[in-house]
Amino acid sequence: MTILQQIKNKVRARSIHVAYVDVGSCNGCDIEVLACLAPRYDIEQYGIFVHNNPREADVLLVIGAYTPGWEEKLAMVWEKIPPPKAAVAIGNCPISGCLFNRRESFVDPPVKKHIPIAAEVPGCPPRPTEILQAILLVRDAVFANWEGEHP
Amino acid sequence: MKRTVDVNIPLGPIHPCFKEPARLKCEAKGERIVGAEVELGYMKKGIERIMKGRPWQEVMFLAERVCGICSVIHNMVFIEAMEQISSIPVPPRAAYLRVIANELDRMQSHLLANFSYCYTIEHETLGMYLLDLREQVMDELERLTGARVTCAYMIPGGVRCDMPRHNAEILSGSLDRIERDLRRYSGMFADGPMIALRSRGVGILTKEAAQRAHAVGPTARASGITTDGRLIHPTYRQLGFVPLSRTDCDNYARVMVRFDEIIQSISLIRKCLQDLPKGVIRGGGVCKGGETRYSGEAPRGELTYFIKSDEYGRIVDIQIQTPSIMNIEACCHEMIIGADSIADVTATFVSADPCIACTER
């Protein structure tokens, strides 16, 4: 790996942009993601910037149990994100559908069927610290050695 | 009524200012908005359909997950409706603890709503202050109920866990701190000249329009309608609750009503802590069959459950009318019309505190 690539790796891992998309949750996980912004958890001290714009994002947080309104559209959002990219499923809903995955409901979990998911954070809802930890782990796993793996 | 216009500006479903997906189609003449439509369908989970035919023990947790922001009130209204159907009495201590949990929930919800508004008008400093304050309220909620969100604190005939005396002392200490900070932040909002430019006179909802769309909660109270579900609740009547209202009808009034209500909630909790009766927290009881309509005051307004249950306490028919339905409707069909720019549209939409998860269920 050249020095330039090492610098690239280092810089990339220190500036992660996050977008979140709610595909049909109860809102509980949404506000826990928002709580990560609070000065107590201070997501920006790790170089993570939450801005809801897929075109400049690196990590996509997927929240919710995948309702029919998102057919095609979630894949569209995923395609808009430039590589390197990773999707993190927040909460039980994208993993299993939680308690919405019953007879008569409209949801179609898991989200894994529709876009590739790199990490999953179970919990209904997970605590902000857990969400933060998942993003940091994804950063180390996907972005910290991107240049070495994709020469 | 639907019209065909030449300039149609869509906002959403993913938008930096919206917490949740909604598609807002603004019909514009130049930059002035002449009409707006909201198309939903991104959050429809069919929760009422899941609830049908299930026992109340299961529906209780489903009811909480109608909305994650104001989960305590959904729990409270569902449980109190079941209590009304089966005439289960509530011990006085449990009734007071319910009010404390509900008011803490209202505080965090209003703080989140005001954070969203400040974030949308790009006053990030004040937004972050409010979000930090919200974490302190969440701590208190967690200390009382055991969970941050979806805590399932209330059960028929009482509450799940008691509040020991040292917790009450910690709570009243934090309330003092929260009130001191909050007065400073609401003063910053009230006096900020730039905030006033973005908020005063923007998004007018007249009293008549609010009545027509059946607007509720802070949105209605900012338009001079003193409607509040807490007025008819027996525990709140014991506490001598008086609703607030403002007559400015604009975004500024809606945010300020929420600030005032947080301070009101703090004084209500103080009063509860002061005359907290001694005794049991669970009275017990059996859920029976019946049909009722029960309303409670959610942070966003009047929340109504229409419940029909059978003799074993199973839910036969249920319909939930959440406050966001009325408020978003009032917002997009009355407030937004006449807005001068698209930037005002997002600010006005957020000022009505929309909750799409509630709206679609």
Next chain:
Amino acid sequence: MSGYLYEKDLVPQKYRILVSVRHDKLVREIASELEMPVQELRRYLIEHLDMILLENLPARAEAAGTKLSDNGEVATALGKEKYTLFIPILPVAAMDSIFRDVNERVRTGIPVAEAVAYGRAQIREALRR
């Protein structure tokens, strides 16, 4: 024929809203008041109102019921305000002309019930147009 580029056809979603318990009751009530088939009214609502307004229909109908009407027996029976301001299925101008028509009939001596029935037929016609 126009197609959809980004949006999907919203008719099934809107139909789901209209068949939930309270909405269904309200739609049936309005349909029986106007003496038109339920399916036809549903189709009209789906085509002309947006989703949030459909969700809000029962609350709006309730607001119309509690508002004290001060413009006379004929207007209340015809739903002059109910069908224009609260449940906006008719434009105000169309409703005004129907209301004038009905009032004219009442003045010429036709009983109120009969005149209102005529007015409802007119509303039905306007919805079908």
